[in-house]
Amino acid sequence: MKKIIYIVLDGLGDLPLKELGNKTPLEAALTPNMDRLAQKGKTGLVYPVGKGIAPESDIAVISLLGYDAHKYYTGRGPLESFAEGLTVNDGDVAFRVNFATVAEDGKTIKDRRVGRNLTTEEATALSKEINSKVTLSSGTFEFKNTIGHRGILVIRGMRSKLSGWITNTDPAYDREGVFGVAKEKFDKFVIESVPMAGYEQSSEAKEAAKLINEFTLKSNKALNEAAVNKKRVAEGKMPGNMILSRDAGDHLPKFPDITTLHNMKFGSFVQMPVEKGIALLTGMDIIDVPQSTGHLDVDYPVWAKVALESIKKYDGIYVHIKGPDEPAHDGDFKLKKDIIEAIDKYFFTNLLANLDINNTIVCVTADHSTVCAVKAHTADPVPILTSGGNIKPDGSMSFSERAAKLGSIGEIKGVDIMPLLVNLAKE
Numbered sequence: 001m002k003k004i005i006y007i008v009l010d011g012l013g014d015l016p017l018k019e020l021g022n023k024t025p026l027e028a029a030l031t032p033n034m035d036r037l038a039q040k041g042k043t044g045l046v047y048p049v050g051k052g053i054a055p056e057s058d059i060a061v062i063s064l065l066g067y068d069a070h071k072y073y074t075g076r077g078p079l080e081s082f083a084e085g086l087t088v089n090d091g092d093v094a095f096r097v098n099f100a101t102v103a104e105d106g107k108t109i110k111d112r113r114v115g116r117n118l119t120t121e122e123a124t125a126l127s128k129e130i131n132s133k134v135t136l137s138s139g140t141f142e143f144k145n146t147i148g149h150r151g152i153l154v155i156r157g158m159r160s161k162l163s164g165w166i167t168n169t170d171p172a173y174d175r176e177g178v179f180g181v182a183k184e185k186f187d188k189f190v191i192e193s194v195p196m197a198g199y200e201q202s203s204e205a206k207e208a209a210k211l212i213n214e215f216t217l218k219s220n221k222a223l224n225e226a227a228v229n230k231k232r233v234a235e236g237k238m239p240g241n242m243i244l245s246r247d248a249g250d251h252l253p254k255f256p257d258i259t260t261l262h263n264m265k266f267g268s269f270v271q272m273p274v275e276k277g278i279a280l281l282t283g284m285d286i287i288d289v290p291q292s293t294g295h296l297d298v299d300y301p302v303w304a305k306v307a308l309e310s311i312k313k314y315d316g317i318y319v320h321i322k323g324p325d326e327p328a329h330d331g332d333f334k335l336k337k338d339i340i341e342a343i344d345k346y347f348f349t350n351l352l353a354n355l356d357i358n359n360t361i362v363c364v365t366a367d368h369s370t371v372c373a374v375k376a377h378t379a380d381p382v383p384i385l386t387s388g389g390n391i392k393p394d395g396s397m398s399f400s401e402r403a404a405k406l407g408s409i410g411e412i413k414g415v416d417i418m419p420l421l422v423n424l425a426k427e
Contacts, residue, residue, distance in 0.1 A: 002389045002425040003360045004264070004316030005307065005351075006417075008064060009343065010057060011325025013369030013382035013401060017333050025324070025337040025372065026383070027400040033348035034385070034399040037362060041387025043396040044409025046417065047379075048368055054379040056173075056180045056247075058274045060367035061320070065282055066262075066418030067255055073178055075164050075249020076274060081152045082252055083277030086142050090251040091161025092154050093208045096274070098170065099123060099149045099240035102190065106220050106242070109188040112172055113149045114240040116330075120148060125228045126240055127151065133222040139211045143219075143243075146273050153245060155211050162211070163204035164250035165196045169216055173246045180247040182377045190216065190242065204250075212245055219243045257283035262422050264315035269306060271322045284318065296323075296339065300346035308354050316421075320367075321347070328370035336372060357388045361424045363417065364399065384409060384417070390427045 014024040021028065047053070048060040049069055058076045059069040077094035088094050099118055101110040123145035130143045138158050145151040155162065167175060171186040175196065193212045195205035220242050223229055229239035259265050260283075268279040269287040279286060287310050292299050303319070310317050323343055327335035355362075366382035383404035385396070394408035412420075 001315065003311050004421050004425050005311060005319065005360060005362050006316060006421060007319045007321070007362070007364045008061070009324055009340075009364065009366050010320065010322045011328050011368060011370030011377070012340070012366035013380055014328065014336070015369070015371050015373060015380060017372060020333060020337070024401050025333050026340055027402060029337045029340040029344070031340060031344040031399060033344045033352055034364060035397070037364065037387040038385045038396045038399040038403070040393055041385055041391045041396070042394040042409050043383060043385045043399065043404045043407030045381040045404050045407075045411045046365055046384045046414055047381050047411065048366075048414040050413060052379050054182060054377045055368050056182060056377065057272070057367050058278065059179055060414060061275055061278050063414030064365070064367060064417055065258065065278065065318070066415055067282070068415060069179070072253045072255055074251055074253045075178060076180055076247035077152065077164070078249040078252045079277035079281070080146070080273040081154050083273040083280060084144055084146055084152055086144060086152060086154050088154060088252050092156045093162040093164050093166075093212075093248050093250050095153045095212070095245040096247045097151045097153050098244045099126065099145070099151065100242040100244045101238040101240065102220070102242040106217070107190050109171070109190060109242070111238055112170070112244060115238045116149065117237065118149045118240045120145065122228050122232070123149065123151065123240065126223060126226055129222050129226045130219050130243070134215065134218045136211055136214055138207065141215060149240065151243070152273070153215070153243070155208070155215065157207055157211070160207060161204055162208040162250060163195075163199060163202055164208070164248040165199040165202065165205050166193050166209045166212065166248050167191065167196055168246035169193050169212065170244035170246040178249070184374050184376050190244065193245070208248070212248075216243060216245070253281060255282045259283050262418065264422065266316045266318060267310050267314040268318040268320070269303070269310070270318075270320040272320075275320045279318065285314070287317065296342040297346050300343060301350045304347050304350035307351055311360070316425075325370050328372050329375050331372050331375045333372040360388045361386065361391070361421055362388045363421055365417065381411065384412075386421070386424060389424055391424060
């Protein structure tokens, strides 16, 4: 039985840009290591969840790990809250949230991410303000910041259970059933949450919407008065004075154990709470990775070393690297290209130099396309490569969206990848 190293590069996929000579950031990037893997293996295209779906990372990762997101997904809020140690009982409603900046009217959004420069230390101080100064009329809550401007919120009803079938206050995301969907265009105003279609008469949904709206209003008042925000304004920075919520869910998903499904023990190292939550709930071990220094030439070699050490202990490891996604959300195609090059140079160079490729299946793909031109996730497919073990080359010359169209893997869905890799490991 061969080992599996399954690497997902967050937001890797893109569309051609005239500024890059009609190439995508991946096609324009210098990636000799990933190209070599493609040349020695097979390539193709993946629709992470399905054609026509522009997925958030959570439903994409669930699918990439071989689970039907339509069957198991219960919302991003419960996943991230669980990952960060908050209790989510059936009937509690959990949200993924962002610190954001709003105008004095409390409604007009100036920046959904506080200029992307809210430090984790500042967010921690703001979280303390919320937890100590906000109270709800008919519920209790736990609020916790995670990384930068991101956070989680769990609300518990005093009188009854709550329903997650409510709309977001964050205008950048919509809901299609239980799935969160990023909008390409949206009005920059905080939205009042209401029960979703079909749940208008649900007392549990009405109560949940009332409580999140109350929390939104009261936390805005507390944040405006916070010393951290007054200091940021004095320094010419945006205040983190609004909490935008999305992707509510009222219970945790119940995944079949991944070890039992494939008779293989998996470890995972991931950067973001949502991936950690999914890994834990599917039965993967969490591999500790040193905190990021912010310097890719330092971080990526360390991560490669961790991967090499970890693969000795497990049948397979799942590696999720956030890198390409954030600059794409900002429309920064040059930085996205640079980060892809850094992953190849610093992560893959160190990984492949010491890897027994003949006894290892390496898979590289993405959880979704984050297209620089629209600064959002899209429904476009992402490239995939499989290499190592007994895999025979299919004539692929590089790892890119364009080359992957010609690969022998063809077009597959995210749920098809795990069975494919397990079968390749057995050959």
